[in-house]
Amino acid sequence: MGVRIFGQLIRHTSLSMASSTTLDAILSLSKRKGFVYQSSEIYGGLNGCWDFGPLGVELLRNIKDSWWKAMTYRTDIVGIDSSILMHPRVWEASGHLQQFSDPMIDNKTSKSRHRADNLIEEYIHRLRAKNKTADAERVESQLAAAQNNDDLHRIIVDNAIPDPVSGTTDWTEVRNFNLMFETHVGPVADAANVVYLRPETAQGIFVNFKNVMDAARMKPPFGIAQIGKSFRNEINTKNFLFRTREFEQMEMQFFVKPGSEGEWFDYWRQARWDWFVNNLGIKADHLHRKPHEKLAHYAAAAEDIEYLFPFGWGEVEGIHSRTDFDLARHQEFSGKKLEYVDTVTKDRYTPYVIETAVGATRTFMALLCDAYAEEEVPTGDGGSETRAVMRFAPSLAPVTAAVLPLVNKDGMPEAAQAIMRNLQRSFRVDYDTSGAIGRRYRRQDEVGTPFCITIDGETLSDSTVTLRDRDTMQQIRVHTDALSGEIRRRLEA
């Protein structure tokens, strides 16, 4: 949950400005193949918003399914789906109305607006790139010591940090900018009926804590999980899906008896790490843990899981030990008791919360970056060529198998379509007849299809097909009756 208090300003942006080639390649492949498009592109696009195309929607859904299974296929966690618009008092209680803001600064010449802390961080990176290490460390320690907007302003002015757009140092003061989108319910747009698009899904869980505990007969330790859209009017949207104004989150609040939060925090930080490595197949050396050095006043502990994006390390998930802060605040603001009462021991307490908060769309981007590879492979004629391949874990790939009749005649299309229809009962299957078989394999490699099934002359006589593996490119012959089972076995391997 991102209530941004000052102590957390120096959060995730350990940008190392690595080469942007991969990101460019991924962006272009994304559009060309139908993973992600710019929102309202034909009108010039809308900043910070993206649309998921036919392959993107499958991949995103697979990520969400993987999370949902990992989190709710157990007896101590249940799911909900709460509404995006909520009572405005929710955001008073949560602190978002007062505190969910970023410090921003405007350049008077270019009229461009920046997050003050990001402007300083980017300046530090430029100093490092020029090997001005002593200067970089000096500004870094000034930033670490910053306590308020005046301190940030002083760092920018004292170091004469220029505007990246105009190059001038003609800056306004640093002001807070609330990130919640505001709208109105009903026909009259006045202050009495203001509502907000939720900036996180977590509050929908806190306000339903009692409903869920009672109806599902849960008792601590137990959790509530939710996947849904969140909205933040981010000042700087950049790096593709990393920081957008509309995005999807997967959050889980785990309610525990006070005193046991340390043990559960350790449990969840390990469980969530394992999900990235084991379930998503993300390379462990592309992930690291970043404990928060400065904690929010209500937090007992917090740690981010960061991914090594092409532009540097960036948070994908936060695991937070939040005491009883949220439930206590909602109790105070709503006047409703949000406690657990043990009917036998009469023990009564407001549970403490361990929260796991991960971005589905940001994880989607991490997965695209992690899966993308270009490699030299041998061609049939003894030469070699470069292939682009998306090495998605087979169970997450947008398309599981492609059925490819070697030629589009001689009864092969009919045999291929029968095989396709059979496989479609269990898997997402593509069908492609156009071009040489090698080109069709490349096309499937590029979108990460783990299995290609080729129907040839032999298929018609002995009902076998070739099954090609995306990563090893090895082909084996499999009887059509055994095909589904073989694919399932490989998906589960």
Ligand code: ATP
């Ligand atoms: P950041 O520091 O990157 O702004 P945060 O610490 O505010 O993130 P949380 O409020 O903890 O983030 O949200 C949990 C997760 O939601 C983040 O780890 C991230 O994956 C995702 N998320 C948050 N803001 C955005 C955004 N603007 N665009 C895409 N994903 C986001």
